[in-house]
Amino acid sequence: TQLLEQSPQFLSIQEGENxxxxxxxxxxxxxxxxxxxxxxxxxxxxxTVVTGGEVKKLKRLTFQFGDARKDSSLHITAAxxxxxxxxxxxxxxxxxxxxxxGTKLNVKP
Amino acid sequence: xxGVTQTPRHLVMGMTNKKSLKCEQHLGHNAMYxxxxxxKKPLELMFVYSLEERVENNSVPSRFSPECxxxxxxxxxxxxxxxxxxxxxxxxxxxxxGNGNQPQHFGDGTRLSIL
Numbered sequence: 118t119q120l121l122e123q124s125p126q127f128l129s130i131q132e133g134e135n136x137x138x139x140x141x142x143x144x145x146x147x148x149x150x151x152x153x154x155x156x157x158x159x160x161x162x163x164x165t166v167v168t169g170g171e172v173k174k175l176k177r178l179t180f181q182f183g184d185a186r187k188d189s190s191l192h193i194t195a196a197x198x199x200x201x202x203x204x205x206x207x208x209x210x211x212x213x214x215x216x217x218x219g220t221k222l223n224v225k226p
Numbered sequence: 227x228x229g230v231t232q233t234p235r236h237l238v239m240g241m242t243n244k245k246s247l248k249c250e251q252h253l254g255h256n257a258m259y260x261x262x263x264x265x266k267k268p269l270e271l272m273f274v275y276s277l278e279e280r281v282e283n284n285s286v287p288s289r290f291s292p293e294c295x296x297x298x299x300x301x302x303x304x305x306x307x308x309x310x311x312x313x314x315x316x317x318x319x320x321x322x323x324g325n326g327n328q329p330q331h332f333g334d335g336t337r338l339s340i341l
Contacts, residue, residue: 119268150329159230159316159332160269205269207330213282214259214330218268 120144121206121217129223133195138220140206141188147209149189151180154203154219196224229253232317232333239307240341247302247336249317257322258300259330260292263314275300276322304338312340 122141130136140149148167152160164173166182166189173180177200179192193200201224206217230251239245251258260272274282275294289311291303300317314337318330 157334159232159318159334160330161332162329165329214271216269216271 119218120210120215121208123204123206123217123220125220126218127221127223129225130196132197132224132226134224135192135194136196136222137190137192138204138222139188139190140217142208143187144210145186147186149182149186150207151189151191152205152207152216154205156202160203160205193222196222198224198226200224230317230319230331230333232315232336234336235334236337236339238339238341239304241307241309243307244303244305246304247315247317247338249300249302249333251298251300251317251319251331253319253331255319255321255331256297257320258294258297259318259320260300260302261316261318263316263335265313269316273302307338307340309340312338314338 120142124139148165150165151163153163154160164175164180166173166180169186170184171182177194181190189206201222203219203221205219208215233248257276259274262270262272271284272286273292278294278297289306293301314335316335317333320330321328
């Protein structure tokens with residue numbers, strides 16, 4: 118089993134729809150990061166959440182860190198084709214950096 | 227030039243060849259990483275160098291040999307690879323220290339194909 122479980126694994130939606138992806142664990146983290154990886158490129162950091170219950174917004178993207186700091190969600194409002202990519206959550210745990218398996222999002226025009 | 231640069235972007239090699247992947251970071255970071263990303267697997271951490279010392283080697287076969295001559299450069303030397311080694315190899319760097327929560331900055335990877 119992985120330290121960070123992401124769901125869904127794949128998501129294909131129409132432009133304008135809303136969606137939420139999840140990153141879950143049974144472990145507690147001091148912080149958690151979200152990355153987006155576009156085809157042919159490396160992952161790029163979107164946000165770091167640190168405080169339990171914290172909500173951060175990045176334009177149409179809303180990130181939430183669970184109260185118990187074990188899970189996180191990413192909500193995208195009115196998805197656009199430019200949001201297409203692989204969304205990865207990541208966290209430090211006992212001085213090691215772990216990535217989730219990712220959610221592959223395809224937004225169709 | 228800024229960020230993390232990987233060369234080459236694409237590499238096709240036979241199983242008996244020897245080649246090297248190169249990574250260079252211009253961010254002043256003190257840690258560098260090699261990851262393997264396959265189509266149906268999550269990112270796999272291969273090696274970690276912190277302050278130019280290898281601090282992690284995640285059971286990677288000896289046909290992969292990393293080298294970190296200084297804090298800005300990282301190499302992955304390849305020899306006698308297998309077809310299952312075909313993947314995207316990503317390099318990353320970060321600053322290690324303090325609260326240890328510094329994000330990783332990635333290059334765009336080398337797409338490796340083994341014939």
